[in-house]
Amino acid sequence: MGHLKQRTLVTARERLRDQVAHALRAAMISGELRPGEVYSAPGLAEDFGVSATPVREAMLDLTREGLVEPVRNKGFRVTEVTEKDLDQYTEIRALIEIPTVGQVTRTATREELEALRPVAEEIVRAAREHDLIGYLEADRQFHLSLLALSGNDRLVETVGDLRKRTRLYGLSTLDERDRLIPSAEEHLELLELMLAGDAEGAEACMRRHLGHVRSLWAKAE
Template identity: 85%
Template structure:
């Protein structure tokens, strides 16, 4: 059973359960918590210097997101994502995000699209700084905020769930090979095409972006 490196104490500035869940997601991204490994709530609680209850609650939150699965009398196993899963997640995202990109390009207010520029720049900056947690958070905000301009909350929730289930795969390897930056820069390219009102080119860019991400996963 693996263990986390000793971390800074959890504070009382926000709900303890949420803090632990965020810290565990960070550990998943960094590779401290590895796919297939089983971790106990008491063991993780010892690493955090807190009781086991908020850790167990946080792990249940991650289980609902599909990131871990309960193992009876042992703890939680980090979910493994295989190639078939990744292909299916990517296919669904292509079916949703590509046509929605075209629709949003034709209907969104220019000011709403411009508001995404700082987020796109944040994605690139995080990639250059090797800030994987910052990269994921900014990337999530960009894609979900963009989809939100279509006004369909259920659609945004669906894509958000797909991202949670696949976002951890291969990210550290991409960063180490310097391949995260080109993917990050595609967000700025997409935004410029949408601001220019070129729906067809924007759809093509989104198709290329999602396909690019999937091909990079396959090389990890």
């Protein structure tokens, strides 16, 4: 009985650690946590209303992802992403996602593709309503769910990691200027091309979409 209780506690602790890590990623993307700045675990814990332990654990997870780096006796510094980094991440995503979209267009069922529609619509809704966190989560879900239709789990894992590393530091400013809406609407355009069985058109749309996202990063800078 004691072992079962301990196991439950460990699971709850891990869940809190994951929730804090997710919140920290969102804060980096929105620009609340700035690159180059050092943040202490106790200070962030106070903001989140939790103890410092899950924050430290979450920060260690983000360190392994390359999002932050430890600063002795001070906390963690949010790593900076250079223009070269963004170009290289975008190039890798293009090499993976563009041909995969073509493949999925040829092999996925109509039902599988239609299941993506509510998520694509959620991206547009969130962009129009300035729901930044909702926008980011729906965008992540759409892209990774689409890639999952390829049946390649490692591919999805790789793109998921790349997405974590390509934070949009100025996203909140772009959101205020409604510059996210055109990019959001491209998800519905892509879905319609895939449903029509237009693999070449879908690949071209994904290429344009990734280029659009990269231009948003440049404007955010």
